[in-house]
Amino acid sequence: MDTPPPPPSPSRPPHSVSPPRRPWDDSLFLRACRREAVPRTPVWLMRQAGRYLPEYRQVRGRVAFMELCKTPSLAAEVMLSTVARLGVDAAIIFSDLLPILEPMGLDLEFAAGEGPVIHNPVREAGDVARIRELDDLDPLAFVFDCVRATRAGLDETLPVIGFAGAPFTLAGYCIEGGTSKAWLHTKSLMYREPSAWHDLMDRLARGVSRYLLAQLDAGAQCVQLFDSWVGCLGPEDYRRYVLPHSRTAMAAALERAPVVHFATGNPSLLPLLAEAGGTVIGVDWRIGLDEAWRAIGHDRAIQGNLDPAVLLADRATVRRRAGDVLASAAGRPGHIFNLGHGVHPQTPVENVLELIAAVKEFGSRA
Known part of the structure; x- marks a missing residue:
């Protein structure tokens, strides 16, 4: 038996808002998380503060990158200036996974030109x-200070x-020691040593x-769980080796706030x-938004799902493809416009601004 019994599903928890209500409670983003009718589709972008x-x-x-992440005032300013420039509807904290x-x-280093490297x-x-x-969460105090600084500097009508x-x-x-194309070391340990795998996943989930x-x-109104590489698995392996641990990771947060559960690579x-949990399910461009919504159930909000490579095209294409995504949502309450992954570093800033403007124009219910 290599699958621990899953805890009760937290996928549809009742969200309570403690009085008094704050201005951000009525933000487009949080209203969409609650699948309420909104006058316009909210929009924000993964990696909206980035190398482009x-x-x-x-x-x-x-x-250096980690010095930026570990300097809360600077990390907050990077995001606050980005939100002001782009006019997006939410600010995700500037940090890393x-x-x-x-x-x-783990002995973590961000090596120049190599990305993250784990030496052990x-x-x-x-x-x-x-x-x-x-x-002990004290070593991560810089993250919580970044949340506080971002919340303090952000317009009260916008969520963090x-x-x-x-x-x-x-x-x-942890297992590969960095990024990978095939995740062979990861899958090998998962298949060879299921007990050790679940022990590792339990520790990470807690x-x-x-x-x-x-x-x-610290002041965030919502949290997002990024499963950036889980698309390398098929459904049965996901259910056996991943689902109960993702559920554990989100369960407590779901009792307090909306959680966006995002994964990429395998529709x-x-x-x-959706079974693992999430108020909002984030999807990539490998499936139509309408089909994705049917797959997760219309009792969930959905986030996505423009291919970020579209932003490397001309502005007319950006506008047209933004309209296509919005059309596939068909005005159904609960859609948050985003990319299916982060903004590419070589993306022209003008195209990002064009995208935001197009979503605001085409996503208006007025």
């Missing part, structure tokens, strides 16, 4: 024992979104749960993502 922006590149010319791994015992990867069953429980990597995606980095709650405590996983 000259202002961001100027900041990065002065500080992987800092949570450092206090859990988990490759065998015996290695799992050195992954520490995330009992916190985030974390999902257990599978974090496990992939850590992610605490991490998300701490971001809500056949969508019903299982």
